[in-house]
Amino acid sequence: xxxxxxxxxxxxxxxxxxxxxxxxxHYYYEILDPKHEPKPLVEGFAGExxxxxxxxxxxxxxxxxxxxxxxxxxxxxxxxxxxxxHVYRETDxxxxxxxxxxxxxxxxxxxxxxxxxxxxxxEALVKGxxxxxxxxxxxxxxxxxxxxxxPLKDNVKAGKIALADLNGDGIYDYIxxxxxxxxxxxxxxxxxxxxxxxxxxxxxxxxxxxxxxGPGIEPGIWYSPFIVYDFNGDGKAEVAIKAAAxxxxxxxxxxxxxxxxxxxxxxxxxxxxxxRVDWPERNDRYGNLIRQNRNQMGVAYLDGKxxxxxxxxxxxxxxxxxxxxxxxxxxxRAWRWDGDEExxxxxxxxxHSMVTADVDGDGRDEIMLGSCMLDxxxxxxxxxxxxHSDKAYLCKLRPDMEGMQVFMVSEPKKEDGRxxxxxxxxxxxxxxxxxxxxxxxxxxxxxxxxxxxxxLECFASEDRKGGSTDKYLLTADGKKIxxxxxxxxxxxxxxxxxxxxxxxxxxxxxxxxxxxxxxxGRKQNIWKWKGEVLTGGIEGDILLIADMEGDWREExxxxxxxxxxxxHTNIPARDRRVTLMQDxxxxxxxxxxxxxxxxxxxxxxxxxxxx
Numbered sequence: 001x002x003x004x005x006x007x008x009x010x011x012x013x014x015x016x017x018x019x020x021x022x023x024x025x026h027y028y029y030e031i032l033d034p035k036h037e038p039k040p041l042v043e044g045f046a047g048e049x050x051x052x053x054x055x056x057x058x059x060x061x062x063x064x065x066x067x068x069x070x071x072x073x074x075x076x077x078x079x080x081x082x083x084x085x086h087v088y089r090e091t092d093x094x095x096x097x098x099x100x101x102x103x104x105x106x107x108x109x110x111x112x113x114x115x116x117x118x119x120x121x122x123e124a125l126v127k128g129x130x131x132x133x134x135x136x137x138x139x140x141x142x143x144x145x146x147x148x149x150x151p152l153k154d155n156v157k158a159g160k161i162a163l164a165d166l167n168g169d170g171i172y173d174y175i176x177x178x179x180x181x182x183x184x185x186x187x188x189x190x191x192x193x194x195x196x197x198x199x200x201x202x203x204x205x206x207x208x209x210x211x212x213x214g215p216g217i218e219p220g221i222w223y224s225p226f227i228v229y230d231f232n233g234d235g236k237a238e239v240a241i242k243a244a245a246x247x248x249x250x251x252x253x254x255x256x257x258x259x260x261x262x263x264x265x266x267x268x269x270x271x272x273x274x275x276r277v278d279w280p281e282r283n284d285r286y287g288n289l290i291r292q293n294r295n296q297m298g299v300a301y302l303d304g305k306x307x308x309x310x311x312x313x314x315x316x317x318x319x320x321x322x323x324x325x326x327x328x329x330x331x332x333r334a335w336r337w338d339g340d341e342e343x344x345x346x347x348x349x350x351x352h353s354m355v356t357a358d359v360d361g362d363g364r365d366e367i368m369l370g371s372c373m374l375d376x377x378x379x380x381x382x383x384x385x386x387x388h389s390d391k392a393y394l395c396k397l398r399p400d401m402e403g404m405q406v407f408m409v410s411e412p413k414k415e416d417g418r419x420x421x422x423x424x425x426x427x428x429x430x431x432x433x434x435x436x437x438x439x440x441x442x443x444x445x446x447x448x449x450x451x452x453x454x455x456l457e458c459f460a461s462e463d464r465k466g467g468s469t470d471k472y473l474l475t476a477d478g479k480k481i482x483x484x485x486x487x488x489x490x491x492x493x494x495x496x497x498x499x500x501x502x503x504x505x506x507x508x509x510x511x512x513x514x515x516x517x518x519x520x521g522r523k524q525n526i527w528k529w530k531g532e533v534l535t536g537g538i539e540g541d542i543l544l545i546a547d548m549e550g551d552w553r554e555e556x557x558x559x560x561x562x563x564x565x566x567x568h569t570n571i572p573a574r575d576r577r578v579t580l581m582q583d584x585x586x587x588x589x590x591x592x593x594x595x596x597x598x599x600x601x602x603x604x605x606x607x608x609x610x611x
Contacts, residue, residue, distance in 0.1 A: 039377040042334045042364070044306025045327045050233040052587075054579065055170030056134035057549035060120055061568045062144045068112040069139060070570040072550035073122050075107050077582045086123045086131075091115040106573040107551040116141045135170075146535070148566040150174060150205045155562035156197075160221075161543045162228035162594035164237035166268035171203040172548050174564060175228045175239060175268075175594070180541065183220035185290040189254030196224050198241060200271065201564075209271030216244025218256050218293075225297035225595035231265065231307050231326040238326065239266040240309050242279060242295055257289055258282070263297075263311045265326055277331045280313040280320040287317040297595050299588070300356035302376045304363040308334060312369070315350030316388055319369060323378060335378030345383045346372055351392045351408075353596035357585040357604060359394070359404055359425040365584075368394050371408060373428065382428030386421070387412045391444040391460075391491070391599065394425055394585065397476040398455035399606040404585075405431060409444035409460045413437070420444070420460045420472055432478030440466020445491035445600065447503040448608025449529040453481065456608055459488055489529055494600045495545050495554045497526050498534055499574040501609050505529065506542070526556075540565055545600055546590045547580035554580070 057074035064070070071087060084102030087109045088095060098111060102125050111120075118139050124132040152158065159180035163172040178197050183190045196219045200208040217224050226241040241264050249258035261279035266272065279295070286292040291314070298310035302323060309324045309331070319339040324331045339346040351370025359366045364376035370392050372383035392408040404425040410418065419438025422431040442463030446456040455476025462468040471488035473481040489505050497504045508522040525536040540558025548555045548566070556567040580586045580603055589601030 039335055039379055041377055042302040042306075042308070042323070044303045044308065044325050044334075046233055046303070046305035049301065049305045050230060050307055052165055052230065052581070053168070053170050053235060054165075054581070056122060056124075057171075057579070058120065058122060058134055058137050059148075059550040059568050060137050060139050060144065061146050061570050063110050063112070064570055064572075068110050069114040069120075069141065069144065070108065070110050070572075071120055071122075071137075072108045072553075072568070072573075073134065074549070074551065074579045075576050077578050079124065079578075080126045082126060084125045086125065087111075088121050088123065089115070090119040090136075091117065105575065107576045108573045110572065114139075114141050146567060146570065148568070150201060150564040150566070152176070152178075152201070152562050152564065153199070153207055153210075156199075157541075157561045158543060158559040158564060160226075160594050161557060161559075161564070162226065162239075163544065163546060163548055163590060164228040164230070164268065165235075166200060166208070166237050167202060168235040169203075173203050173237075173268075174201045175199070175226075176201070176564070177224065177226065177594070179219070180559060181219065183218055183223075185220070185222055185293040187220075189250075190219055191254040194219050198226060198239065198266075198271075200239070200268065208269060211239075211241070211266060211271045213241070214244060214246075216246065216248035216256060216259055216261075217242065221596065222294050223256070225295050227297045227299055227309070227591060227594055228268070229299045229307055229591055231299070231309055232329075233306070237268045238274065239268055239271075240264070240297060241266065242297065242311070243276065251289075255289060255293075263309065263322070263324065263331065265309070265331065274329055275326070275331045277324065277333070279311055280322055280336075282313075285318040286314050291316050294350070296354055298354045298356055298367065299591055300365040300367055300376070301358075301584070302334060302365055304358070304365070310354070310356075310367065312354065314339070315352070315370075316348050319346070319350050321367065321369070321374065321378070337374055337378045337380075339372075339380070345385060346380055348387050349383055349385075349389075351389045353592055353599055355394050355585070355592055355599075356588045357394060357404070361403075361426070368392060368406065368425075371410070373406075373425070381426075384408065384418075384421075384423055384428055384430075386410045386414070386418055390442045390463075391597075393444070393446050393599070393602065395446050395456065395602045396604060396606040397422065397446065397458075399610055401476075404604060407444065407446050407458050409441035410438070411440055411442065411463075413439050413466065420458070420474070422458070422478065434472060434474065434478070434480075438462065438466075439468040441472075442466075443491040445494065446602065447494045447505075447600075449489065449494075449502050449505070450481070451502060451609045451611070454610060455606075457481070459491065461488070461491060487530075492598060492600070493542050493545060495526060495556060496547075496607075497553060497569050498528070498571045501607060502528075503608070504534060506538075507533075509536075534571065535567075535569070538567060542598075544590070544593055544598075546593075547586070552577045552580055 156178040158176035160177040243264035245260035264276040294315040296312040323334040349371035367374040375381040389408040417435040420434040444460035540560040544557040583603040585604035
């Protein structure tokens with residue numbers, strides 16, 4: 001009876017923590033478990049929020065059907081609501097204004113009578129203020145392509161990419177990891193001597209530097225996270241990586257099983273190390289070597305103003321996160337979160353990526369690790385108790401729902417109907433569940449692609465490893481949509497490409513869903529679900545989807561041997577909105593795409609058709 005009483009007490013404690021009421025968290029940490037003293041709020045160096053200083057992001061590509069040149073540019077958060085634009089072109093030293101009236105409804109323009117060589121720019125107009133002129137774009141009409149090409153040294157092919165402004169000119173630059181191959185912790189080790197390398201290129205293709213991660217970092221996603229951001233607030237981005245010293249130890253299978261590991265921060269323009277600190281150490285609390293070698297990295301505004309670097313280890317058992325501030329050239333630790341493996345509420349709750357945003361309205365970022373959410377001060381905000389989620393999406397499912405939500409798919413078999421579910425982002429409380437047994441749900445996504453249902457559609461697919469190949473398609477309210485497996489689209493890559501608010505996806509020329517394509521192989525098409533092909537002939541492996549320039553629609557970055565390609569839409573816009581990269585959640589998704597498994601970014605606000 002005594003043992004039963006202890007079990008009931010433990011379950012009661014777990015239930016109290018999982019209930020997500022802030023008073024209950026206070027009760028657990030301060031009264032029932034006083035050893036877990038509340039951590040103080042983080043206070044960083046920034047007096048105001050560190051933000052990217054973006055330029056107008058003007059792009060020029062061939063217009064549809066070859067009828068002229070199509071221009072597109074950013075609307076910025078700093079623009080007044082009444083901001084209008086004039087478009088100018090300079091040819092042979094003669095300047096001509098192409099717009100009779102200022103453009104107020106969109107951020108695009110088609111020059112139907114372009115010259116062979118010209119310079120374009122736009123002028124932002126606000127009544128009573130001096131016009132602000134954008135950067136210029138030099139164009140040779142016969143050389144225009146639907147994409148921008150960035151040549152890469154030594155014919156390498158990128159496997160991961162980060163976007164950040166390295167030189168402070170307001171334009172995103174490219175930081176890539178090569179080669180494109182991957183060794184997973186569950187795969188045989190690489191014995192060829194291959195090492196991963198990080199290289200930096202400016203927006204115009206200027207090569208800056210290469211950093212060899214060395215043999216102490218195995219050439220796989222989970223050994224080599226990196227993230228690029230302006231961590232010290234100087235207007236130029238730094239590169240944070242997981243690094244290793246020369247004292248690495250390899251076992252008989254060629255796996256690194258010991259040695260010094262670091263969080264290292266590199267200068268974005270030179271690649272030289274600014275500072276390094278210890279990475280969360282290996283130990284048996286994570287499980288075997290396969291489980292120990294799960295590393296991630298992130299960035300979060302823990303005080304609402306200062307971007308902190310997150311170094312994380314563990315997914316399937318123990319999880320540990322360190323938060324660091326880069327100040328005056330030194331890394332200073334704000335806190336460590338240790339998800340005690342004996343606590344079933346937080347054990348094994350990791351996903352294959354992370355994302356950060358303010359989910360509870362206090363102005364400070366929380367950290368979503370998968371099935372659990374960390375508060376800004378390095379304590380557990382909530383845990384769903386659902387175990388490892390292969391995909392978890394922090395999002396806004398419907399505009400009429402309070403706050404944000406988390407759509408998650410769970411890898412463990414679930415007989416309670418929660419293998420595909422939605423919880424409240426601030427509390428972790430269940431919003432809805434699929435209501436049937438799931439076996440090993442390995443992928444998921446949220447996107448509004450069907451206007452007949454209000455809100456974002458939620459879709460997921462079982463992994464064959466669980467014995468099922470079922471796919472699920474549900475409304476934002478959790479109601480099942482009648483669709484065959486073939487009709488449920490792929491989860492990996494989605495893009496806002498045409499003029500409406502529905503999101504598009506990709507299919508190959510062979511009509512198969514495409515997570516990526518490859519040079520010399522099948523090409524991909526941007527495709528309207530159950531509709532037409534919008535743009536075809538896309539080449540290369542998909543690295544990133546982001547609103548990196550032009551108006552609010554997204555660009556597509558692909559990798560080919562010796563080249564990056566940035567594809568731009570040329571479909572005339574219907575409306576305008578502030579660049580998605582200035583939405584904190586969307587920017588966080590893009591920042592975290594350089595590590596872990598890829599997830600298409602979504603903003604903190606509802607973006608879809610709503611009738």
